[in-house]
Amino acid sequence: MSGPDDYHHGPMSRDEPPPYGDHMTSHEPVVRLDDVRKDFGDTAAVDGVTLHIRQGEAVAVMGPSGCGKSTLLNLVAGLDRPSSGRVVVHGEDLGRLNETGLALFRRRRIGMIFQFFNLIDDLPALDNVALAAQLTGTPAGQARRRALELLGELGIADRGNTYPQRLSGGERQRVAVARALMNRPALLLADEPTGALDSRSGEQVMDLLIDLNQLGQTLLMVTHDPRLATRCASRLVEVADGRIVAERELERTA
């Protein structure tokens, strides 16, 4: 059985990549799904999906409820394991990783944003953000400094000592984004990031995602919201009944 230390050999290293993802030197896609299938009982939530995402791309996955788009995201995040096919993210075949390996993979390679933020209510914003780095063994002081820096970049440095329940929806999602970026992920995954926000907060989050992508951050988002897709994504993937039914490049709208 492999432990955390076993995990560190191979394509990953502890060296810190530059801000907002790195930056594989080859032309390998950051995400590669090859004929991936995920069954829940007799139902195929994802049915033979092949999808490649290149570095710096912002891909939006759209489709009706229950079409399998969140499952697709979970497979890329290593939260679910495929029933068949391969999921390779940043050169790492997720099917070959054990639970610890997947945890370390998530910690170092991806950041996740959820519709309902999923912040820890017992911790103030700053510690919620710092948490992701502290889990890697980063000392508390250093983690808090980096968290404060990120909150500053996202425009909510003054809310660092505020507990989640006292933040607005938009602020909470910014804290969640800061947490997702804390370990400089190669890939940022967003599951309905504006789904629980009012329109103004939603706009702010969209602007944030665009800015991040423009700084080189690779994005994969799942959404119902066509505005989010057309504003933030460079490519749109449409899913129905677990399959990709359409795929097209997008010109971002203002």
Place this chain on the structure above:
Amino acid sequence: MSAVIRPSRGPVWRASRAIVKHRKVQTVVIGMVVAVSAFSAVLGLGLLQAANGPFEQAFGQQHGPHAVAAFDAAKASAAQLSATAHAAGVTGAAGPFQAASVSLVMGPDGGGRGEHMTVVGRAQPASGDVDRVNLWKGRWATAPGEIVMALPPGMRLMGPVTQGGRPTDQHTITGPGLPTFTVVGYAYSVSGSADAWVAPSQMSALHPDHLQMLYRFQNADTDEQVKADLAAATKELPADALTGFQSWRTTRASMLAKLEALLPMLIAFGALALAVSVLIVLNVVSGAVVSGYRDIGVYKTIGYTPRQVVSVFVATMAVPAVAGTVIGIPLGTVVGQPLLAKAFSSLGGNQGISPLAEVVCLLGVPLLVGLTALVPARRAAGMSANAAISAGAAPRRGRGLVVQRKLAGSRLPRSVSMGLGLPFARPARSALTLAAVLLGVTTVVFANGLARAMTGVSAASDRIGAVSYDVDRDPAQPGTLDAVALEKAMRATPGVDGVSGGTQDMVGVAGMTTAINAVFYGGDSAKMGWTMVRGHWLDGPNQIVAPARFLNRHHLALGQSLTIELNGHSTRATIVGEDVTGGDSSLNADWTTLQQLDPGRRADHFEVRAASGADRQALAARLRDLDPSWTVQVRDYGDPNAEMKYFSTAITLVLSLVAALGVFNTVLLNTRERRRDLGMLKSVGMTPRQVVAMIVTSMGVLGLVGGIVGLPLGYLLYRVVVPLMEHAQGMDLPASLEHVYSAPLLAGMFLAGVGIAVLGSFVPARSAARLSISEVLRSE
């Protein structure tokens, strides 16, 4: 086709059934907890009840006689005595039985002195409704030459058992001018109505000297009542027909004196067991209801009234409560029965969990569960539906925030610092869990100290490490060596490190009305491992070492001199030491004292110490080869405190298990409530090992606190109970046996709390570590 009309089961029934089915794990855990709690409660109540009136219980079970009366057969006939059974105030009687007071010697192989015994002729162990003696081994005496000896269950006749030089398990007993009887059974009469029984037809050989009647009376609460009842029952008999009687109150007082040491321990363990069982129910049931607040909110939104909601949750708890109680009580009884039988073996070993304790638990445990569920359920029922839903979704926010904030900034690994903060999120639940762990640690510390003290007393009493062999004269065997020659031969035997010869006799002591059993030691007695409470062992002429009971009874102290008398001679000897064990009528004196009292006396018993590294069995064989008229026994008395140690170990294990189960349940509830947080933490890269570390730490900290507080509590309990036991036994313990807790032992027991916490939290922590994040995030 006829329609089948089903009775409407109502919304309460449907909802509670749905919850039980949906929350199978919780239902099973509550059932287990209630079972363990009922188990612990019935054991605790059983102990407390057994400690309250143990003699009365044993006496009641045997229908013991309130009076054992002896009649002169020349003055009252059997028919006259039979008629007394129907006198007013007599509720039961047995007899008349022929009885003989004889001096019997265990042997020919026992080698002991004759003992005065009352032998009664009885056709069967239970004669009528009075004095149903417990025939616990062998069979009743029915044929010529057979005898049944009175002994508490589990005990055995002392002395070497050999026949023609070979070991045998058959004891024989005889007396001057009497036939030899073979012991065919052992029976126990709590009232001590006889020392031995034979078939009635055998009594003529024993020359019966009186008739025995056993009576039970309507009013027999005091000696005076018993005396008056007996006088009333025998008023038709000649005035001096009644030659003597023993009241049950006298027997009771003498029995209780033997048990007093046990009672404080039973009460302490019983109270601990009860406290733990109540705590664990409070913890688990209230936690389960609180974790069901969300469901309460949902039921309210669909129209359940507050009363219906409360009923649903109380009914939900009723299923595992009843199941757990029904399983736990018989288990507690099955385990408690042998424990109490062992503990009270001197009362006949019939003690056990009483039906009353079972009934109290049968009603009390479900009632406790119901009341515990009722309080939080009523609170939730009074909330608005939304408030109940949000209260049940997660622990109330804002608790222990300062602590968590400080921990977040600490240098500890984040999983550990988060774990340290978790107990503050549910302070009440954490406090109850802590209390269970604390009681567990207290029990471990207390029981461990008790077991060590008992082992110490036992070792000090038996001197097993020092005395390797007991060598006794066997008059039935031919031999050539007298005591002096034997001692010389033994000293010359390779492997022998020391030999101490001795003998004992009943001596008079000036100022004392009863004879004292004096044991005289010579030779290397100082090498024989005597543990002294005060003063020193015999190291010169005319010295006495006596046990605390003797000194206390006669108000004596070290340095005082006594005049000892034997066979018309007397000498003075000074008390130089107090040893650990011994009765209130015994003392030890040096050999020169005996020489002054009985100059020609020789040793009839030797204690031999083997040199370290000597082959014990080979040395025993060499000693046996010296002379066949001396028997050589390897000293092994067994453990006289075995039942107490067994008892304290069993209780410790049970209470530790109960505490661990409390922790288990707390972790189960905490992780269920924090599913979303766990999912989120795993999504940002918390590894399974870190999840386990966080959860185990959260309980480990409670275990640590439990250790810090439980250690002094257990020690305090030990310091309270052991002196009570010492006092009850009339003995003093040397400081070496009172201070049984060494630093490494204390450190180990300090970690007992952590051990209990880790034990209880590890399994649910691992299960939480395996939680599927995608499922959690989907459901939340």
